[in-house]
Amino acid sequence: IMSDSTVGAFGVTTLVLIALVQTVALTTILQHASLVGWAVLASPVLGRFSATCAAWLGRPARLDGLGVSVMRRPDVIGVAVAAITVVVGLMPLVLLLGVRGWIVAGTGLLISPVVPHLVSMRFGGVTGDVMGASVLLTETIFLFVAAVVGVI
DSSP states (O other): OTTSOOOOHHHHHHHHHHHHHHHHHHHHHHHSGGGHHHHHHHHHHHHHHHHHHHHHHOOBSOSSSSGGGTOOOOOHHHHHHHHHHHHHHHHHHHHHHTHHHHHHHHHHHHHHHHHHHHHHHHHTSBOHHHHHHHHHHHHHHHHHHHHHHHHO
């Protein structure tokens, strides 16, 4: 995508929609004290985990892009660090919110590897832009789910 750095109507529309959904979700989360810090803090953890899943599980779209420089199969230490980070990021939700926390955390764990896969299918593989889009989409979906579950 960045070979052509112009942003079209669909790009601008997507950015505006993501900004609106995140703003509404964050506003809703902040109005419900039980979710305040934990969903907001877990969101970037899952977003970056999504990019990590793209780098580990995807295939490069081009061999000359920046995305290919971070793509590789995970080693044991990488998996351990990622697992510990995700568990630490989600544990407060699960411990403090019970079933609602499990729903929010489970959704985050499910969408983290799925989002980059769906995005990369559209572009023929993983690029740096796919990783970036995966971060934004995963964070947005996670915050939306946390807001909906928090209201229930």
